[in-house]
Amino acid sequence: GQQLNQSPQSMFIQEGEDVSMNCTSSSIFNTWLWYKQEPGEGPVLLIALYKAGELTSNGRLTAQFGITRKDSFLNISASIPSDVGIYFCAGDRTNAGGTSYGKLTFGQGTILTVHP
Amino acid sequence: NAGVTQTPKFRVLKTGQSMTLLCAQDMNHEYMYWYRQDPGMGLRLIHYSVGEGTTAKGEVPDGYNVSRLKKQNFLLGLESAAPSQTSVYFCASRTPGNTEAFFGQGTRLTVV
Numbered sequence: 462g463q464q465l466n467q468s469p470q471s472m473f474i475q476e477g478e479d480v481s482m483n484c485t486s487s488s489i490f491n492t493w494l495w496y497k498q499e500p501g502e503g504p505v506l507l508i509a510l511y512k513a514g515e516l517t518s519n520g521r522l523t524a525q526f527g528i529t530r531k532d533s534f535l536n537i538s539a540s541i542p543s544d545v546g547i548y549f550c551a552g553d554r555t556n557a558g559g560t561s562y563g564k565l566t567f568g569q570g571t572i573l574t575v576h577p
Numbered sequence: 578n579a580g581v582t583q584t585p586k587f588r589v590l591k592t593g594q595s596m597t598l599l600c601a602q603d604m605n606h607e608y609m610y611w612y613r614q615d616p617g618m619g620l621r622l623i624h625y626s627v628g629e630g631t632t633a634k635g636e637v638p639d640g641y642n643v644s645r646l647k648k649q650n651f652l653l654g655l656e657s658a659a660p661s662q663t664s665v666y667f668c669a670s671r672t673p674g675n676t677e678a679f680f681g682q683g684t685r686l687t688v689v
Contacts, residue, residue, distance in 0.1 A: 470617065492676055503581075503667050503680025504620070511676075549620060553676055560673045563608055563627040564635070569619035 464488055465568035467550055473574045480537040482571045484550030492553040492561075493526050493533040498570070499546045507548075508535070511559075540575050547572050579603050583668050583681035590658040590688045598653040598684050600668030608671050609651035610678065611635075611643060613664040620667065626651055627673070658688045 467484045474480060484493070492511055496504035508519050510526035510533060517524055523536045533550055547570040555561050584599045600609065607628050612620040612635075622635030626645040640662060642654045651670075655662060665685050671678040 467619070494676055501682070503669070503682055505680070506677045509676045551678075561608070561671075561676065563625060563633070563673075564622070565608075565610060565625070565669075565671075565678055566622060566636070567612070567620035569617060 464566055465550055465552055467548075467568035467571050469571060470569065471572040471574070473576065474540055476541060476575055476577050478540050480540055480544070480573060481534065482536075482548060483532060483534045484568050485532045486552055487531070489530040490552030491530065491555055493524070494551040494553065495522075495524050495533070495535050496549040496551060496567075497546045498549065504547075504549055537573075540573075542575050542577055545573060545575050581668055581670055581679050581681040583666075583684050585684060586682065587685050588687070590655075590686065592658060592660060592688060594658050595654070595656050596658065596686075597655075598666055598668075598686075600651045600653070600670075600681060602649055602651075602668075602670040602679070604670060604672075604679065605648070606670035606672050606679075607648070608673060608678075609645065610669040611641070611651065611653045612667045612669065613637065613662075614667060614683070615664050623653065623666075660688045662686065663688045
């Protein structure tokens, strides 16, 4: 079965609010990824995290790689209507040289709805 | 640059019919993936390939077969379609040293 558990499953927020979601795993990953999927499209990469404890930002998005390497968090500040979509976490394992072993596992997704 | 192209975009099958979904990428990527997306289940990995001529099972491989005869193409086959295979199927590709996977636009399959 799926190894990654995302929460919450869905969120309904008002424009301007901050959003937090997280992803946990029963096993260790050495790369964490956050993707966004808009209706009718495939997912698109938002942020990649490569090191335990790492905190990375991309505009209003901030993601953290948990120190246990079994979890990751995504925050969106001051949400706007175009933030609507499904947010997925994904875990990857790489060798010492940074080359992926190949398998890319996704979580169940968090559905975000933003009311104007 | 087309990126990742999936064919067809929509299909309706009768139970027991077979079909092949085609994924083509023009980015010279080594790794390719097939996922299915169902409400509340996220993206579940069906099969993946780390290079031409190689394939591996993902989380939900039963009822599907794949082939990677050419580096740019990854085919997903359903030998005898079942209603439980009604889903949206996504193909993705990436290079070994780059975490970013590029996705196609999906194939919506309905099995009746």
